Amino acid sequence: MRKPARSTSKATRRPQTKSADALFDAYPAPVKTKLLALRRLIFETAKATRGVGALEETLKWGQPSYLTPETGSGSTVRIDQVKPAADQVAVYFHCQTNLVETFRELYPELNYSGNRAILLDVAGKLPEAALRHCVGLALTYHLRRKAGVAS
Template sequence: MRKPANRATSKPRTQATAAGPAQTLFGGYPAPIKAKLLALRRLIFDTAKTTEGVGALQETLKWGQPSYLTVETGSGSTVRIDQVKPAANQVAVYFHCQTNLVETFRELYPELSYSGNRAILLDVKNKLPEAALRHCVALALTYHLRRKPDRGT
């Protein structure tokens, strides 16, 4: 009989399987799209690691798109990434459309391009606006933490 794994850690962890369904999906994109999506994937995992309260992310497919969920803590809203179809030169970071996330992002970062109330659009040939994206992803991954009512006051 094996001892149960010690789950107590002082640092939040992120996890992704090397050959999971999302990883398999990345191989089907044209090289420039794949490179941009993998850069976004790294940014999402790095942001989760450095954002208090997020915990481990689960990488999965939702609607056929690489998706990142805060299943360990339930702290945030799902973040998805994909190529914008039929545009061959754009990718998007998608957020739940029934939140106020994209509305908030528009106020904070009017220089970014958006699609309705659901996505930040990015040109494949342009450099990622990393600081803005990290902040937006952090806000999404902690969305439910800010939505919880105060207790005890």
């Protein structure tokens, strides 16, 4: 099990941190390409989603992680290659939320890992619309809870 890494940056909509750069560079090319596409999707979704504010990119558990420290609007979103499956990546969500349960109801066609992740094939096309919606729900999770709105 990997130890949590300390944040090295307050990355506000800027490209990745040096530690994230090194991590992305260490992945095999197809995995790196898919993870960078997910990263881009997360930042674009945050920018387009009202109330989210600037994202912070950091490493948690050795995985690229995206937080909303400016507004506290959302739950952390992480991305990584699925170990040991070299042909899959995952978008991870906090397992003590009902986010993945909500995603299952909205998008039964997606593949999931328990109550914590959406699984994606490295060679497959990203289901962008569904992922943008799911990421948007995660990045506004606390806003909706404060407003008394279910996921």
